[in-house]
Amino acid sequence: MSSSAPAVAAVQSPAAESRLARILGSSIGQKLVMAVTGVILSGFIVGHMVGNLTVFKGAEAINAYGVALRKFPALLWAVRFGLLLSVGLHIWAYLALSFKSWGARPQGYKVAAYKEASFASRTMRWTGPILGAFVIFHILHFTTGTITPGFAFKEGDVFHNLVAGLSYAPVAAFYIVAMACLALHVFHGVWSLFQSLGISQPRYESTARRVATLFTIAVVGGFVIIPIAVLAGILKLQ
Amino acid sequence: MNITLHVWRQKNRNAEGAFVTYQARDISPDMSFLEMLDVVNEGLILKGEEPIAFDHDCREGICGQCGVVVNGSPHGPRKATTTCQLHMRSFKDGDELTLEPWRANAFPVIKDLIVDRGAFDRIIAVGGFITAPTGNAPDGNAILVPKLAADRSMDAAACIGCGACVAACPNGSAMLFVAAKITHLGYLPQGQPERDRRALAMVARMDEEGFGTCTNHGECEAACPKEIPIEFIARMNRDFLKAALFTPAERAAASDGG
Amino acid sequence: MELKSNVPAGPIEQKWTKHKFEMKLVNPANKRKYTVIVVGSGLAGASAAATLAELGYQVKCYCYQDTPRRAHSIAAQGGINAAKNYQNDGDSVFRLFYDTVKGGDFRSRESNVHRLAEVSVNIIDQCVAQGVPFAREYGGMLSNRSFGGAQVSRTFYARGQTGQQLLLGAYQALERQIGLGAVKMFTRHEMQELILVDGRARGIVTRDMISGKIESHVADAVVLATGGYASVFYLSTNAKGCNTTAIWRAYKKGAAFGNPCYTQIHPTCIPVTGEHQSKLTLMSESLRNDGRIWVPKKKGDTRSPAQIPEAERDYYLERKYPSYGNLAPRDIASRAAKAVCDEGRGVGSTGLGVYLDFADAFQRLGVDKIRERYGNLFDMYERITGENPYQVPMRIYPAAHYVMGGLWVDYNLMSTIPGLFVLGEANFSDHGANRLGASALMQGLADGYFILPYTIGNYFASNKFEKLSDTHTAYKSGESSTAARVQKFLSINGQRTVDSFHRELGGIMWDFCGMGRTEKGLQTALQKIPTLREEFWKNVRVLGTGEEINQSLEKAGRVADFLELGELMCLDALERRESCGGHFREEFQTADGEALRDDQNFTHVAAWEFAGDAKKPVRHVEPLAFENVHLATRSYK
Incomplete structure (x- = not known):
């Protein structure tokens, strides 16, 4: 085959595009979007987790926390919008990158042999949608009170809703499964962040893994302890 | 047997x-x-x-x-x-x-077992080089290269272009190959003038050729017969993002190798 | 045929400078009117193609691999010489020139060698500028080592992959020109025929190895940079695809073949394990800096090496050559290994091997130091043999590695066919009868970057070129003879595979035209080869069609040419009734077994002219004069 490349000088060099087009149009730029939105969402889950832990201080504490959150509706909606945008971009980047990757490997191997890919990295494409579904359920469950299996939703009584909602074992189990997905997703995501943003270097390699591990344990541990505490009877309705 | x-x-x-x-x-x-x-x-x-x-x-x-x-x-x-x-x-x-x-x-x-890897050549052709037409070179020792930079550059330059990284990657990504070349040239003082343009052009060509993207599985590194590490991909990402965010369009196009 | 070397007059250190000034130039605006074909994309081919394109010529480049970066220059390990004298140890252009002439056993052209030494310094500069990651000292300066027994440190290197890094430099320069549209690259294309119009090289016929399409390519000059033909031995350190087809087709069109018998056998290769062997792997010569070579004193000693006491070991290189010891030059070390194995003292299951033992070095320097120096080579040895060289001594044996012979060229690198230039290992080269370590890379790049770009301009400026199209009868007849050859291979449908013929030819060449050659042996070979060739054309089996990837067909074309070349090599070896460098005629040796030159009768290049298929080729000579380095006997004792 005469594989002479088309004359590069003759075609419009992609280097000449605008900066935004360069970023959004390239695979590495899309990974940047994925990473930055991932950081924002990680920041949110840290805050959410810390807020949740007030449940252990009792009903008043968490109910007050709930009230405080709604004190400035404009700010709340700005944050909500920012998060929604992040989720949207995160999903957009995921789809853009995935379509590219699916197209890049139309035919797989008859015999598969993974050497280094971790369970977390291989399940990102499953843990992501599961988390998406979980978030929707979670909002309908505790924020709007639209779906309330096994309990009666009380507007404004966060403590009641939380403990009553999680007392129903199938729901608690779903929360725990979702948190396991979150662990996998966050672990691989945080480590990937170092790669995608170009922070990773040989001497940081083990640090990046350690940061990812500690972050995952702290955040997911903080979340998952609540349904466990409810099931174990440590947290109960007075 | x-x-x-x-x-x-x-x-x-x-x-x-x-x-x-x-x-x-x-x-x-x-x-x-x-x-x-x-x-x-x-x-x-x-x-x-x-x-x-x-x-x-x-x-x-x-x-x-x-x-x-x-x-x-x-x-x-x-x-x-x-x-x-x-x-x-x-x-x-x-x-x-x-x-x-x-x-x-x-x-x-x-x-049968033969594939066409011409895409790799086409990626090199858009930027995987240092523009140094024959006869222009200063004395070899006029360009000092710290030993560690030379060693790191050599680690990346060891790539043999076999394509095992692409074959191993569940996403069919060529990032390890492209990163190896960007790293090889980017560690050397001679490679600096074209560093931004190189990253922009090679990554764009890589995307056009239909390779997939990196999801950090690490399969490429495990398959690489020359043990090129995936941290080089991070380095490529850094070079690309720096160039994409901070190099004005005119300059990126004007520093065309030709 | 007249062999005009066209060496410029004047003192040797001024010849090239003067010649560069005297050669005619092509006006920059006119350069794009000339098309140059470059066959081969190794160090010589890629550097020439890139440089010619930079100058403004239209270039078409061809290689049989799937990308130009795979040419076999990539496998060179050790390094590249240059007379930089960075180490302040007394090196100079003249010393590199002197060492190369002496190393070549006084069978090279002085003027060419001096030019090579002159441009060696520019090569390093060029490669550094391209981004070749040469080894550096902590201060950032280039690092050097002494190589192949040289007494100065003039070898530049990039780990054990110098050839790879230099080739990637040239390949990247070439790809840049391809990207700019200045070079049209044809990968997986194999040259099948050289086309002459009015006695000048004006194009080639290729076969597209994917579609099988046979096509003509028109040019104003043709450059062959197709490497060496050591694969004639079947087992060699060359790549499987290395072949003689391009230069052989040119020879049959009238290009003289210089010194075909000069071959280099490398002493440190991993021994053959059995019939199935397809390739021999070289272990860098640098291992001989710390390893000691020995065999048992007793014949047929099958004890494991550890059980053989010190007193029963023969460190034969140290015994025979006390001052150079294990670092004796390649040809001498190779012959000494063959001699002890012929005596029945060889080691390993085949008896064709000698030990390269690091036990002393482990004690003296420690295992870690040795691992640091040679770790990658030890790993490679372990991968191939399954033996751990940290525990048992390595086994090594010589293998065919490089050919000093090739198409004859004048000072301008032009063959006896006007417009046909030959570069790198493909020409009869600057190495005389033996090449020194780290000199092949130097020659390939010198030819491509710094010599051909000047001399080809002079050729264009001195001649008129009519515009040709590929409908000209010369191209059409080249295409039809190529197609007929393909059809012939496919129609024989005999009982033997191509590889079986190649293996048999290799055996004949190794036995009779290898490390030791005799009149009787060469005559035997000259009987066996034509018989084998005749059988090949009657009994080879090539399946499939010509219109697809057909690897048997590709091999058949190459082996058919090797079957003719082998005969010419034996003929040349027979007629050179002396021993010199890599050519060792057993009849011509000193009392203690060293090569004995006959300067009276053989201080010349033998250049063979093709006379027709059934006729004996004609031997012409180009006398060699040694005015700057005086004829002397090499001694490494």
Whole structure:
């Protein structure tokens, strides 16, 4: 085959595009979007987790926390919008990158042999949608009170809703499964962040893994302890 | 030893392919993997069947032309070893081996186990070089290169362009290959003037060629016969993002290598 | 045929400078009117193609691999010489020139060698500028080592992959020109025929190895940079695809073949394990800096090396050559290994091997130091042999590695066919009868970057070129003879595979035209080769068609040419009734077994002219004069 490349000088060099087009149009730029939105969402889950832990201080504490959150509706909606945008971009980047990757490997191997890919990295494409579904359920469950299996939703009584909602074992189990997905997703995501943003270097390699591990344990541990505490009877309705 | 082979046979780029089973008999453990295929092929020719087409040239692990996926592993099970340097003592009598070509949209199969890796050349052609026309060079020692930079550059320059990284990547991504070249040239003082342009142009071409993206599985690094590490991909990302965010469009285009 | 070397007059250190000034130039605006074909994309081919394109010529480049980066220059390990004298140890252009002439056993052209030494310094500069990651000292300066027994440190290196890094430099320069549209690259294309119009090289016929299409390519000059033909021995350190087809087709069109018998056998390769062997792997010569070579004193000693006491070991290189010891030059070390194996003292299951033992070095320097120096080579040895060289001594044996012979060229690198230039290992080269370590890379790049770009301009400026199209009869007849040859291979449908013929030819060449050659042996070979060739054309089996990838067909074309070349090599070896460098005629040796030159009768290049298929080729001579380095006997004792 005469594989002479088309004359590069003759075609419009992609280097000449605008900066935004360069970023959004390239695979590495899309990974940047994925990473930055991932950081924002990680920041949110840290805050959410810390807020949740007030449940252990009792009903008043968490109910007050709930009230405080709604004190400035404009700010709340700005944050909500920012998060929604992040989720949207995160999903957009995921789809853009995935379509590219699916197209890049139309035919797989008859015999598969993974050497280094971790369970977390291989399940990102499953843990992501599961988390998406979980978030929707979670909002309908505790924020709007639209779906309330096994309990009666009380507007404004966060403590009641939380403990009553999680007392129903199938729901608690779903929360725990979702948190396991979150662990996998966050672990691989945080480590990937170092790669995608170009922070990773040989001497940081083990640090990046350690940061990812500690972050995952702290955040997911903080979340998952609540349904466990409810099931174990440590947290109960007075 | 006797080995059963399930080999991907495909007449040409457009034909449908299929697995065909062959027996490799009386194989010596001292044979290289490709010598085992030579023996199978000699037998096929004498039986009047067309031999299995596979790419190879130097057979000493440096030219990068060979490459077969053995039981799902590009270049076979041995770490840091090209197919031509893999020996049959890595297998046991009675083993069943499935041999497949590199699988990636950007590497179309052209016959049996042979693929077209021309995309790699086209990526190099847009920026994988330092513009230094013959005769322009200053004295070799006029450009000082710190030893550690030279060593790191050499680690990346060791890439043989075999494409095992693409073959191993579940996303069919060529990022390890492109990152190796960007890192090789980017560690050297000579490579600085074109560093931004190189990153922008090579990444754009890589995307156009239809390679997938990196999801940090690390399979490329595990398959690489020259053990190129994936931190080089981080370095490429950094170079690209820096150039994409901070190099004005006019300048990126104007510093065209030509 | 007249062999005009066209060496410029004047003192040797001024010849090239003067010649560069005297050569005619092509006006920059006119350069794009000339098309140059470059066959081969190794160090010589890629550097020439890139440089010619930079100058403004239209370039078409061809290689049989899937990308130009795979040419076998990539496998060179050790390094590249240059007379930089960075180490302040007394090196100079003249010393590199002197060492190369002496190393070549006084069978090279002085003027060419001096030019090579002159441009060696520019090569390093060029490669550094391209980004070749040469080894550096902590201060950032280039690092050097002493190589192949040289007494100065003038070898530049990039780990054990110098050839790879230099080739990637040239390849990247070439790809840049391809990207700019200045070079049209044809990968997986094999040259099948040289086309002459009015006695000048004006194009080639190629076969597209994917579609099988046979096509003509028109040019104003043709450059062959197709490497060496050591694969004639079947087992060699060359790549499997290395072949003689391009230069052989040119020879049959009238290009003289210089010194075909000069071959280099490398002493440190991993021994053959059995019939199935397809390739021999070289272990860098640098191992001889710390390893000691020995065999048992007793014939047929099958004890494991550890059980053989010190007193029963023969460190034969140290015994025979006390001052150079294990670092004796390649040809001497190779012959000494063959001699002890012929005596029945060889080691390993085949008896064709000698030990390269690091036990002393482990004690003296420690295992870690040795691992640091040679770790990658030890790993490679372990991968191939399955033996751990940290525990048992390595086994090594000589293998065919490089050919000093090739198409004859004048000072301008032009063959006896006007417009046909030959570069790198493909020409009869600057190495005389033996090449020194780290000199092949130097020659390939010198030819491509710094010599051909000047001399080809002079050729264009001195001649008129009519515009040709590929419908000209010369191209059409080249295409039809190529197609007929393909059809012939496919129609024989005999009982033997191509490889079986190649293996048999290799055996004949190794036995009779290898490390030791005799009149009787060469005559035997000259009987066996034509018989084998005759059988090949009657009994070879090539399946499939010509219109697809057909690796047997590709090999058949190459082996058919090797079967003719082998005969010419034996003929040349027979007629050179002396021993020199890599050519060792057993009848011509000193009392203690060293090569004995006959300067009276053989201080010349033998250039063979093709006379027709059934006729004996004609031997012409180009006398060699040694005005700057005086003829002397090499001594490494």
